[in-house]
Amino acid sequence: MKDATVYHNHVxxxxxxxxxxxLVVANDAKEFIVCSPAFDYIVRRPVGGWRFTLQVKNDxxxxxxxxxxxxxxxxxxxxxxxxxxxxxxxxxxxxxxxxRMHYIWSTFFTLKDIYYKRTPxx
Numbered sequence: 001m002k003d004a005t006v007y008h009n010h011v012x013x014x015x016x017x018x019x020x021x022x023l024v025v026a027n028d029a030k031e032f033i034v035c036s037p038a039f040d041y042i043v044r045r046p047v048g049g050w051r052f053t054l055q056v057k058n059d060x061x062x063x064x065x066x067x068x069x070x071x072x073x074x075x076x077x078x079x080x081x082x083x084x085x086x087x088x089x090x091x092x093x094x095x096x097x098x099x100r101m102h103y104i105w106s107t108f109f110t111l112k113d114i115y116y117k118r119t120p121x122x
Contacts, residue, residue: 001027013038015101015118018056025050037121043105044115051112070111078103 006029008020013036016024021043024032028049034041052067063071081103085091091099102118109116 001029003028003030005029005031005033008032008034010034010036012036012098013095014098015039015041015105016043017101018054018061021105022054022056025052025054035121039102039121040119041102041105042115042117042119043109046114051114067112071108074104074107074111077107 001024004027006024014034016032016034020032020034024043028045030045032043053064054067055062061071078100082091082096082100085099086093086096105116106118
């Protein structure tokens with residue numbers, strides 16, 4: 001999988017799972033695209049390689065020390081934004097988990113200066 005572009009589908013509208021990103025980073029793929037009914041998601045490895053490590057062990061997320069605090073902050077920001085979106089009627093409870101992963105990755109990849117994009121499907 002090294003240097004590959006990896007395509008994957010999700011039956012829901014969720015962005016990458018933690019396991020998805022752990023696999024791509026561990027195998028040094030250059031690009032990862034998830035296709036879902038509502039959105040396509042893409043993340044690209046930066047020049048010089050991925051700027052973090054991530055593993056999922058027994059449902060626990062394990063990141064390198066430099067990324068762990070950033071990631072915790074991303075989880076908090078995502079959950080706060082979801083609460084606002086639900087309270088304002090922009091999302092319903094059933095959409096919440098799908099959008100949570102997008103909010104997490106959008107914040108995390110922005111802070112790590114890694115290309116990430118969500119594109120709506122027609």
